[in-house]
Amino acid sequence: MSRKASILAAFPGSGKSFACRDGMHPYSCYNILLGEIDENNFEESFQKLLDEVRSNFNYVFVPSDIRILEYLKKEQMHFRLFYPTPWLKSEFMLRYKERGDSEEFQQMMDENFDRLIEECENFSYTGCPKNISHCTCYYVTNLLNEIV
Secondary structure (H helix, E strand, O other), X not given: OOOOOEEEEEOOOOOHHHHOOOOOOOOOEEEOOHHHOOHHHHHHHHHHHHHHHHOXXXXXXXXXXXXXXXXXXXXXXXXXXXXXXXXXXXXXXXXHHHOOOOHHHHHHHHHHHHHHHHHHHHOOOOOOOEEEEXXXXXXXXXXXXXXX
């Protein structure tokens, strides 16, 4: 029987890439980026990538993109959803700038932050506990330390 990594869907800027840096933590993780998923064949491409990495890591981080959340729900996969409260927008926007995200990404997040949070808030699935960050100092690494 092969190991299957736990899945954590997390909002942009919540520390997914940071948590996956070599030697950062005692667990192994892989961060699936939206750019790795073929937009023309989204579900099949996502599932193939997930299958490729899931048996090799303790955790697989995925974007909190509603298409991914709905796909995981449709496939009845259990996962956690991590996102900030809406009032942390200015802190997250600063985080995107400080970590060197493109102007295009920053503008997209500025224009869509509230809608993306609302999608997370409205997403409902019994196989998906929600973890909401109420402060800028709470990252996915904090969550992992709590559930490991």
